Amino acid sequence: MEWSDQAAAEAARNGNSLAFRALVERHSRGVFRLAFRMCGDEQDAEDMVQETFLRAYRQLRQFDGRSAFGTWLHRICVNCCLDLLRSKKSRRESKPALEEGERHWLDTVAAPAPNPERLAESSQIAAMLAPALRELSDMERTAFVLRHYEGCEIAEIARTLGVQHNAAKHSVFRAVQKLRRALEPVWGAAR
Amino acid sequence: MKHLTEEELIEVYYREPAEQAARHAEECAECARRLAELRSMLDAFREVAVPERAESYGTEVWSQLAPRLERPRQRMRFWLLAPALAAMLAIAFGAGVWLEHDRAAARERTRERVLLMAMSDHLERSEIMLTELLHADPASFDIAGERERARDLLSENRLLRQSALQLGNRPQAAVLDDLERVLVSLANAPENRSADETKMLQERVEDGRLLWKVRITSTNARERGQKL
Numbered sequence: 001m002e003w004s005d006q007a008a009a010e011a012a013r014n015g016n017s018l019a020f021r022a023l024v025e026r027h028s029r030g031v032f033r034l035a036f037r038m039c040g041d042e043q044d045a046e047d048m049v050q051e052t053f054l055r056a057y058r059q060l061r062q063f064d065g066r067s068a069f070g071t072w073l074h075r076i077c078v079n080c081c082l083d084l085l086r087s088k089k090s091r092r093e094s095k096p097a098l099e100e101g102e103r104h105w106l107d108t109v110a111a112p113a114p115n116p117e118r119l120a121e122s123s124q125i126a127a128m129l130a131p132a133l134r135e136l137s138d139m140e141r142t143a144f145v146l147r148h149y150e151g152c153e154i155a156e157i158a159r160t161l162g163v164q165h166n167a168a169k170h171s172v173f174r175a176v177q178k179l180r181r182a183l184e185p186v187w188g189a190a191r
Numbered sequence: 192m193k194h195l196t197e198e199e200l201i202e203v204y205y206r207e208p209a210e211q212a213a214r215h216a217e218e219c220a221e222c223a224r225r226l227a228e229l230r231s232m233l234d235a236f237r238e239v240a241v242p243e244r245a246e247s248y249g250t251e252v253w254s255q256l257a258p259r260l261e262r263p264r265q266r267m268r269f270w271l272l273a274p275a276l277a278a279m280l281a282i283a284f285g286a287g288v289w290l291e292h293d294r295a296a297a298r299e300r301t302r303e304r305v306l307l308m309a310m311s312d313h314l315e316r317s318e319i320m321l322t323e324l325l326h327a328d329p330a331s332f333d334i335a336g337e338r339e340r341a342r343d344l345l346s347e348n349r350l351l352r353q354s355a356l357q358l359g360n361r362p363q364a365a366v367l368d369d370l371e372r373v374l375v376s377l378a379n380a381p382e383n384r385s386a387d388e389t390k391m392l393q394e395r396v397e398d399g400r401l402l403w404k405v406r407i408t409s410t411n412a413r414e415r416g417q418k419l
Contacts, residue, residue: 024256025249032248036241053256058336080331087330087386094384119393124238147205148236154207169207176201180232 005069013060020060024053027070031077036144038081040133048084052077074150075160078142085138132182136175139163143171144179194220200229203230252307273401279305280357300419306354307416310363313347314409317370321402324377329389332381350376366408369401 001009003022011019028049035048055076056063063072081099139161146152146160158168195203197211202209203216203226216222279302320340324332352367376392396402 017257020252020260021257024253028249028252029244031243033241042242050256050259053252054259055333055336057260058333083331114285129236129239146376148233172205173198173201176229176233178199179195180229183232191252 005066009060009063009065009069012057013063020057023056023069023073027073028053030070031073034074034077034145034150035081037144037149038078039084040130044084048077048080052078055080071156074146078146078160082138082142085141092157128183129179132179135182137171140171140175140178143168144175147172194219195225201227204229255411266388267333273346273350275282275305276309276354280354303315303358304416304419306351307412307419310351310355311409311416313344314366314405314412315369317344317348318372318402318405318409321373321396321405324373325393325396325402327389327393328394329386332384332389333375334382334384334389337377338380341374345371345374345378363412364406366401366404369399370405373401 003019005026008019008022012023031052032045032049034050036042036045039045039048052073056073059076072089082120091158136144138169142161145159146157147154152160154169154172157172158165161168163171195215199209199212200216200222203213216226279290282298285304320337324337327333348371352364352371355361355364355367373392373396380388
């Protein structure tokens with residue numbers, strides 16, 4: 001049976017595990033992509049996928065259907081990732097930088113296309129972008145990921161972050177400005 | 192001519208409602224050049240790949256997730272339980288005064304059975320919560336969700352502890368008293384509760400073998416209730 005998201009959420013709320021399974025199977029890859037962009041680590045992203053669906057399951061009664069299920073789920077995922085980032089940040093504050101051997105995903109990933117030129121270019125961009133992204137605040141990073149990679153509207157970002165519309169908009173601005181400022185010198189030389 | 196600010200260029204890039212700015216960028220060579228630079232950089236960010244997951248990824252996620260899910264229970268709210276418990280206590284006091292001895296004994300058994308079943312149900316739900324607390328990662332523990340649940344359980348717990356004391360069941364009251372301390376900590380936990388505080392709470396539950404005590408008391412209550 002092909003469930004719509006709304007119907008599956010309603011059925012899952014009434015204890016139908018097959019309906020919840022349908023939602024998990026449908027949304028896992030999207031949640032993983034978002035978690036990976038937010039956390040920058042494959043294992044963390046996997047954990048966040050589990051955590052997101054666990055929280056969603058417990059909070060199913062709070063899903064009122066006013067927004068799409070995917071949007072609601074992504075909001076939970078962002079909050080899970082923010083919790084993780086905050087806890088990591090507090091642990092990291094006493095350390096000078098990344099631990100030895102620890103690398104950000106953007107330091108390591110390559111473009112999906114087999115074309116070697118594109119592969120090299122993507123790695124180059126990733127290498128430049130990684131340290132700049134790390135310098136963003138949690139709010140700027142979240143706003144940027146949601147706007148740039150997830151294509152969320154500012155109003156949706158504001159709801160997710162629990163801030164006013166203008167604050168969300170300025171977080172995106174600040175993120176782009178900071179990234180540009182950080183990358184401009186290397187970017188110009190690389191072009 | 193006044194050129195577009197960086198914020199306006201970003202708005203145009205993201206196709207925010209900025210029609211005037213977008214028109215300007217089309218007409219002004221300088222702004223068109225700056226917009227092209229911005230576009231080239233931001234578009235390039237999208238080239239950075241995310242590790243792909245296979246079509247079967249959702250099934251893999253489900254297989255790991257399914258054992259961790261408890262069936263959503265229709266939780267009995269305090270406002271549903273309170274009148275029932277209050278009625279039971281009223282019956283208990285009323286029975287002693289107004290009813291003959293044999294009828295009073297029958298009512299006493301009924302009252303005790305209902306109380307024991309309510310106790311067992313309450314402890315079962317507390318057990319689930321304690322299990323989740325013990326297995327939670329302190330760093331990502333969802334305190335907001337647990338706080339509401341702890342508040343519900345706390346209200347019931349107080350009522351049941353008083354009933355246990357009135358019935359002279361001190362071991363049961365002692366377990367409820369231990370449980371109440373944990374519930375109070377969770378119910379009053381601030382939003383920004385640190386991972387260390389959660390860890391300390393987990394240790395307190397573990398050290399006091401609270402989960403084990405709750406489980407045993409719950410089983411005993413249910414068995415005794417079924418026998419009555």
